[in-house]
Amino acid sequence: MFGERLKLARKRAGLSLRGLAEAVDHAVSAQAIGRYERGEMLPGSSVALKLAQALGVTLSYLFSPSEIRLEGVEFRKTTATRARERAMVEAAVLDHVDRYLLIEDLLEIGSHEWDKPTGAPIPVSTLEEAEDAADQIRTAWNLGGDAIPHMTELLEEHGIKVLKLDFPLSVDGLTCLVARPG
Numbered sequence: 001m002f003g004e005r006l007k008l009a010r011k012r013a014g015l016s017l018r019g020l021a022e023a024v025d026h027a028v029s030a031q032a033i034g035r036y037e038r039g040e041m042l043p044g045s046s047v048a049l050k051l052a053q054a055l056g057v058t059l060s061y062l063f064s065p066s067e068i069r070l071e072g073v074e075f076r077k078t079t080a081t082r083a084r085e086r087a088m089v090e091a092a093v094l095d096h097v098d099r100y101l102l103i104e105d106l107l108e109i110g111s112h113e114w115d116k117p118t119g120a121p122i123p124v125s126t127l128e129e130a131e132d133a134a135d136q137i138r139t140a141w142n143l144g145g146d147a148i149p150h151m152t153e154l155l156e157e158h159g160i161k162v163l164k165l166d167f168p169l170s171v172d173g174l175t176c177l178v179a180r181p182g
Helices: 002-012 017-023 030-037 045-055 059-063 083-106 127-140 151-157
Strands: 069-077 171-179
Touching (some): 017 030, 045 059, 069 083
Antiparallel strands (some): 069 171
């Protein structure tokens, strides 16, 4: 639990293990941070506090469990997107989705399951295939042929979370599945 959260916060901050060690003024080594992330050991309270401060998160965040993971991540990006930027974006998305679902749980509003149309996701490589895919979804969700007034609202009613986050300039957006227990 702590290790996963530490790694997520570090990636979101765009720091390497060595970079995080520098950010805490070498109160702990990069190797030790790696061992924390792998769950091989836990830091003492003073080191945990320094890590949290350096990453801009709370101690409770680092010690709270997260049971979700992203699957099938597909980026809309430029060719110049580096692996570190992709990791930063994935970590930010995972963090925001985790908080989104926690708020839904706290408010007891329940999260909608994805109302997955038959055959979805539908592969599209031509404009004609895109039109066919749109027709399939309109039929599956009983949307008719009129304009869709609130696309975000429609997607969320069918279990698709829409988040607006600030990404590095080389990433425009992403799609993924969120897997969680149950």
